[in-house]
Amino acid sequence: MARRLEEATDEAILSGGTAGRRAVEEAGFSDELKQRLLEKVADAKFREEHRAAFIEAGLPTATGEGTRRVATAQPWTGTEPVEDVVLRMLDDAKRPLKPESRGKFCPPAVARPPTRRRVDSAGGRVARARDQAALYSELGIGSSKGLTDAEREEMKKEFRERFQPAARSMPVSASGLAALANERIEDAVARGQFKDLPRGKAAEADPRAASPFIDTTEYLLNRIIKRQEIVPPWIEKQQELASAARVFRQRLRNDWKRHAARTIASRGGSLEQQIARAEEYAAAEKKCDPSSQISDERTTVPAPDEKVGTESYLFRDADWERAESAYMKLSIEQLNALTRSYNLMAPEVARKPYWTLNREMESCFADVAPQLAEEIRQRAGARLPLRGRAVEKRRSEGFAKQWMGREDVRIHVEAAEKAYGLREWWRDVWRRWIG
Incomplete structure (x- = not known):
């Protein structure tokens, strides 16, 4: 109660x-x-x-974000709140980015505890100084007394590229971009490129230039690079280096593949024996290539009586290497010169190592060995005469197919003014019969 x-x-x-x-x-x-x-x-x-x-x-911890927003939302009273109106106006003021242009969320990096800076010992400093001195001597600066005037001028030009205005780093701020744009505009005005511009056209509005969803400095920098072709010099040098390396490697592999196929075929035997010999060389090359043996599978140790001396089966030709050594050494020197010039311009994280002839030769042997069998098969097929191949093909076909569908029939088509058909034949016969 x-x-x-x-x-x-x-x-x-x-x-x-x-x-x-x-x-x-x-x-x-x-x-x-x-x-x-x-x-x-x-x-x-x-x-x-x-x-x-x-x-x-009162909601459980496993509740989703959408459910939380719906549960805690303010009930509709008939009027839109001021904060919702302001948010909607801000969203409608700028066009949102497309889904493919939106970046992914990157979690903030975890700050690592500070580490103690390692103090170099006296021996380490001496070793580093010795390496720098060796690099100085390899660049040819200290031994430039025995060079000719043309070589000395070429060396000065190579080292002068690093200190040119174009070799400096690109600006990464809005003020730096504005200064760079003004400089290029003044140069264009001085050359007279603004005299004959078409007038009366409306300026193209770029909605992404003032978008709050992207980094406008990076966007403007990319647009300037695309429109004005402002490319850092180390990018151009990188393309030149990649092109030279591709040409050298392609030529080296083609020459070695052709020579190896000819050498294996010249040792005699049937086509099957030559292909089997090339496959044995490829298998031995694969066993000696460390990069091809890296896998996630469990490796087994061979027995003591198993034949592991695959070095004797590797296909090499000292005479060919001796004949091509001059070309290969000169090519490696040119590639190293391009690499040195590129490293002088490029940032530290984008620098490339120098080239060595032994590493390139081993890579060439490993890449060409699996292709030797197919190369021998193609060369053997190319040596077969065309008439012999046609006879073998007709022999393998049936009698009816030989007479009904022949592919080696030659058809001669005359010009329209020289054509002689039934009409022309009847005309000549009629003329002879009349008169």
Whole structure:
């Protein structure tokens, strides 16, 4: 009965307002009961004011972000809140990026604890100084006394490229880009490129130039590079180096493949024996190539009586290497010169190692060995005469197919003015018969 009276009193206070409170006071409740009822009223008002916070606190931890937003959203009252209006206006002011142009979220890097800087010993400093001195001597600076005037001028030109204005790093700020653009505009005005410009055309508006979703400095830099062809010199030198390396490697592999196929074929035997010999060389080359043996599978150690001396089966030709050594050494020197010039311009993270002849030769042997069998097969097929191949093909076909569908039939088509058909023949016969 006390619980029911308490619930009735709570309902009268919550729904009755002032009249309900007056009725409770006139009913003669105790002060303790009145205090409890008033605390419940205050708690109900507090929960109503902070409804979203209580709902979010009551949700389980596994609830998704979308469910949390829907549960804690403010109920629609018929009018749009000011903060929602401002957010919608900001979103509509700029065109959003396409899904493929949006970047992926990158988590912030974890700050590592500071490490103690290693102090170089005296021996380490001496070794580093010795290496730098050796590099200095390899560049040819210290031994330039015996060079000719043309070689000395070429060396000066090579080292001068690093200190040219074009070899400096590109600006990475808006002010630096503006200064670079103004400099190019002034140079173009001085050359007279703005005299005959078409007038009256509207400027092309680029909505992405002022987009808040991307880095405008990087975007402007990329656009200048594309339109004005402003490419750092080390990029051009990198393309030149890659082209020279591709030509050298392609020629080296073609020459060695042709020579190896001829040498294997000249040792005699049938075509199958030559192909089997080439496959044995390829298998031996694969066993001696460390890069081809790297795999995730479990490796086994060969037995002591197993033949592991594959070095005797590797196909090499000292005479060919001796004959081609002059060309290969000169090519390696040219590639190293291009690499040295590129390293002088490129940043430290983009520099490339120098070339060595032994490494390139081993790579060539490893790449060409699997192709020798196919090369021998193609060369053997090319040596077969055309008439002999046609006879073998006709022998393998049936009698009806030989006479009904022959591919080696020669058809001569005359010109239109020289054509002699049934009409021309009938005309000549009629003329002879008449007269």
